[in-house]
Amino acid sequence: MKTVLRIVAGLALLLLVVVVGGYLWASRATASTLARTIDTHAVDFPIPWPDVGPGGELGDSAAASVDPRQAALERGAHLVRARYPCADCHGENLGGGVMMDAMPVAQAFGPNLTLGEGGVTRDYGPSDWDRAVRHGVGTDGRPLAMPAVEFRSMSDQELADIVTYIRSLPPVDNTVMPFRTGPIGKMLVATGAFGFSADALPHFDDHAAMPPEAGPTVEFGAHLAATCAGCHHTHYAGGSFPGEPGWPPSSNLTPAGAIGGWSLEEFRRVMREGVRPDGTEVAVPMTYILGLGQAMSDMELEAIYLFLQSLPATETPD
Template sequence: MNQKFSVAGRNLNIPNSSAEIAEGKRLFISRGCTDCHGKDLAGVTFINDPAIGTFSGSNLTSGEGGISSSLEAKDFERAIRHGVGSDGRALLFMPATDFHLMTDEDLGRIIAFIKSSPPVDKKSVPIVVGPLGRFLYSIGKMPHLITAELINHDEKLPSKLTPEVSVAYGKYIATTCTGCHGEKLLGGSIPGAPPEWPLAQNITSQGIGKWSESEFIAAMRTGKRPNGTEMLPPMPWQNFSYMTDTELKSLRLYLISI
């Protein structure tokens, strides 16, 4: 957990228009960043289990105890896309695999939103990995503890994508789903999750292939499947409800193509 990675980080173009910042906020919410960093960006504890560990998101604001004022755009890029801190150390339980292929444009908007957010005075809660968490990591059952190990840091990353209803754009959106549903989106146990968390569902054509486009969009925005059953936490449908029609239509096209 103390290993270091040589990742320089890229200085992205950070927009400053109100429209771009608003889009950054939408992306921040819809991609699930609030689950760990909170709606006020000051950080929340999302797992607190003596055996597995205590995991909390950092305070991203410029307030006392926050990190925003001390980080440049390249530091945020390195953290979000590579799971590596400004000191070169791996960030623990940072889901960088979900965001590694995010475009420069989308990432720049998110950073713009973070940088423009009101300061909140709150100390970040230190991450503590419990004995079971360490054991699960050591036998390969908690790979997302150190996502920096799973990423090709030399991979060419996209600069921009034009939103359109397509399988290709849906694949881009679906990287958000891999942290819980797995790289192949077949579902199963969520890596590193407490035992009371339900299994992630199969969201390929085998799982949702019979859902119509309107049923899929309704499910993502209401948390209810076409058969009336409710999606259980930690399924973050409240976040996905902020996705645009183009994003959700494309996501469905990609999922049912698998």
């Protein structure tokens, strides 16, 4: 009996050593991952964006019938409320929100973007905005929890319009807790199972100055649908993705998925009401996107639909 107890005690001690050793290794690896610096290019663009002529050329602000800043504000408001899910992470007032609160995995809170106390963008210039939004890299060069892979295709004009709009918002005094990883999260980061956008993006390629011409076209739809890549991947065939425990795999958006048999009106209903043609409802986190769908125009939703229908039929990866 004593021999059995000694064996059990020895195995328990060995397990404890393995667990503690693994945790210490994961903690050091995670700290190293979060502390490293990533080089990016430095860009510059005007904020607010100048007025634009019908052919895309810069116009004459003095002769414009619409104040360029007011036009940028209106475009920026639409971008934030209809095309880019800023509020999902940064809160409705953009003064800070919850990205993930799932310990022992991780806690990630969208920082305060306003000009109030605790606002992280108060001293941002164009290049700082570019690094954070389109590269997932902070002003100190360290990787952010920002899902920049969804915003890589954002043009200079769109980013300038969004900045103009954010700077016009009422200041919110709120200091947001920094990104934290729990024991499981440390292991995921250490093993590479939880990645950062900064590691998946090019950092020295040029960005488009302006978005494609708006219209019910595949090209414009591809631009709008780029924000879907964070969950549905760049192949749009869906599958598993980093998220809170319990979130289901993302759906296949190519014609190989159920969407291949949807009509335009059925697609619009899914995007605005969250109800599929078979009567089932979409699940979290797709429910967070319904506000964007409701704010989009019929033309914008048609463009996305045309783009998704144009994709090659791709089976969801295992």
